[in-house]
Amino acid sequence: MTEAARTCSGIALEDLGAIRDRVRLRKPQRVTFHSWAFHQLGTFLAYKARRAGVPLVYVDPAYTSQECADCHHIDKNNRVDQALFICRNCGVVAHADRNASRNIAARGEAAWIAGRESRVPATP
Numbered sequence: 137m138t139e140a141a142r143t144c145s146g147i148a149l150e151d152l153g154a155i156r157d158r159v160r161l162r163k164p165q166r167v168t169f170h171s172w173a174f175h176q177l178g179t180f181l182a183y184k185a186r187r188a189g190v191p192l193v194y195v196d197p198a199y200t201s202q203e204c205a206d207c208h209h210i211d212k213n214n215r216v217d218q219a220l221f222i223c224r225n226c227g228v229v230a231h232a233d234r235n236a237s238r239n240i241a242a243r244g245e246a247a248w249i250a251g252r253e254s255r256v257p258a259t260p
């Protein structure tokens with residue numbers, strides 16, 4: 137958070153409701169734990185971001201772990217295992233979490249820019 141404030145950047149998070157729904161479909165027994173954890177994390181980050189004056193946006197989490205952050209090719213086979221990402225299109229090799237976080241950051245930036253533009257009155 138200090139890093140985000142110092143560098144005048146923002147923070148993007150996957151939409152929490154959608155994550156909870158995805159988890160529920162896969163592992164019913166763990167729903168309570170996951171939804172509690174994600175909710176706590178989101179609330180905590182929102183509080184810290186507001187105090188630090190750092191923009192916080194929630195983004196559509198669809199395919200963030202399957203999309204290549206470099207060429208934006210989406211393929212479920214890109215995600216080799218929990219840790220490894222190899223793009224089937226451009227061949228880039230990355231840590232899966234690092235790749236997904238780059239996608240989330242890019243979507244956050246796009247959402248932030250779109251939000252700013254939407255507040256500009258439309259010209260007739």
Ligand SMILES: [Zn+2]
Pocket residue numbers: 204205206207208209223224225226227228
């Ligand atoms: Zn790629």
